[in-house]
Amino acid sequence: MLGMTDGCASQVASGAAAPGDWSTTIGTTLVVKGVTRARVLDPLERLYNHKHPQGFWMPGGASNTGAAWITRDYAGYDLDALDSAVARMIPTPWLSYPLMQTGERFPFLCANARGFDPTEVSAESLYAARMEGVAFMERMSYDMIEQLSGEAPARIFTAGGASRSASWLQIRSDVLQKPIVKMKYADGAVGAAIIAASMSAFGGLIEAAGQLALPEKTVEPGSNSGPYNEKYQRFTAELAVLGYLSQEGRGNL
Numbered sequence: 232m233l234g235m236t237d238g239c240a241s242q243v244a245s246g247a248a249a250p251g252d253w254s255t256t257i258g259t260t261l262v263v264k265g266v267t268r269a270r271v272l273d274p275l276e277r278l279y280n281h282k283h284p285q286g287f288w289m290p291g292g293a294s295n296t297g298a299a300w301i302t303r304d305y306a307g308y309d310l311d312a313l314d315s316a317v318a319r320m321i322p323t324p325w326l327s328y329p330l331m332q333t334g335e336r337f338p339f340l341c342a343n344a345r346g347f348d349p350t351e352v353s354a355e356s357l358y359a360a361r362m363e364g365v366a367f368m369e370r371m372s373y374d375m376i377e378q379l380s381g382e383a384p385a386r387i388f389t390a391g392g393a394s395r396s397a398s399w400l401q402i403r404s405d406v407l408q409k410p411i412v413k414m415k416y417a418d419g420a421v422g423a424a425i426i427a428a429s430m431s432a433f434g435g436l437i438e439a440a441g442q443l444a445l446p447e448k449t450v451e452p453g454s455n456s457g458p459y460n461e462k463y464q465r466f467t468a469e470l471a472v473l474g475y476l477s478q479e480g481r482g483n484l
Contacts, residue, residue: 238264239281239289240422241390246414248425248440250287251385253376255369255403255411257393259299263337263372264291271380277337278379284429284436290376292337296346296368298393300329300361308354310396317359317398322405322458325349326466327360328368338372341475362399363459366406367466373407384409390417400448405455406463415447 235243242264247254253265270280271290281289305313330346349360377383387409393399394413404411421444429439470476 235284235422235426236281237419238262238291240419240426241417242289242291242422243425243436243440244414244419244422244444245390245417246388246412246440246444246446247386248444249437251382252388253373253384253386254388254390255372256389256391257298257365257369257399258391259302260297261294261337261365261368261372262291262391263293263369263376264289265376265384267380267382269380269382271376273379275340277340278376284426290380292372292376294337294368294372295332295335296328296330296365298365298391299331301392303331305354305358313355313358314396314398316355317362318401320356320359321363321398321402322455322462323356323360323363325352325356325360326462326469327357327364328466328470329361329364335475338368338375339470339476344473344475347469347473359398362396362402363406363462364466365393366399366403366459367463369403370406370463371467386410386412388412388414388417390414397450400450401453401455402459404450404452406459408452408456408460410452411450413447413450415445 242254245254250266250268256262267288270288278290278292283289327348328346334342335344389411425439425443429436433439
């Protein structure tokens with residue numbers, strides 16, 4: 232028999248089952264989970280580790296930042312229309328860190344962190360800037376994990392409500408400078424079925440996920456990767472100025 236938490240089952244369904252595979256779920260919060268060859272030791276305990284059935288490790292972490300701002304501030308808006316508007320205005324010139332509460336836990340620790348937004352911008356512009364801000368937090372998460380593990384993410388999979396936004400997928404791919412793969416089915420029930428099959432019809436979890444997790448689309452980095460790389464440096468510098476990170480821009484990363 233093989234058991235797994237619901238979060239890890241969803242990770243498997245998203246496609247992230249082999250070393251170097253990582254999955255980002257953006258719902259209310261930003262959750263990053265992946266597979267590494269060695270256990271990732273984090274002295275600040277921002278990451279936790281589960282054991283992979285084939286002897287690897289499944290580290291993960293969750294931010295206080297995510298997409299809660301959409302429910303709070305954009306109820307009643309036509310999200311498809313907003314998504315189309317975003318596609319025409321990115322990259323934006325504004326910086327946003329859409330934290331809806333006080334304090335951050337991942338990818339950095341800061342009990343007094345507060346979000347910030349540009350002022351005197353349209354609802355569409357703010358929507359786009361916040362999408363970018365979450366993508367910068369995602370990149371910062373993977374940068375931190377690579378620093379701790381010495382293992383660079385090879386593939387990024389995605390799940391959660393944010394994965395339904397074509398504009399957000401493109402922003403994230405450009406910021407991460409990596410392809411992002413969205414599976415057709417990425418919930419825990421599908422992951423549980425893949426896990427069950429891995430012990431019966433297949434030779435292990437990696438093989439089962441490779442055969443049964445069905446890709447729906449892949450988004451490749453585009454021409455905005457360069458501008459977003461520069462803007463990411465501005466974003467981390469702003470966090471450092473606010474005292475959330477050290478002057479090196481990494482601090483408690």
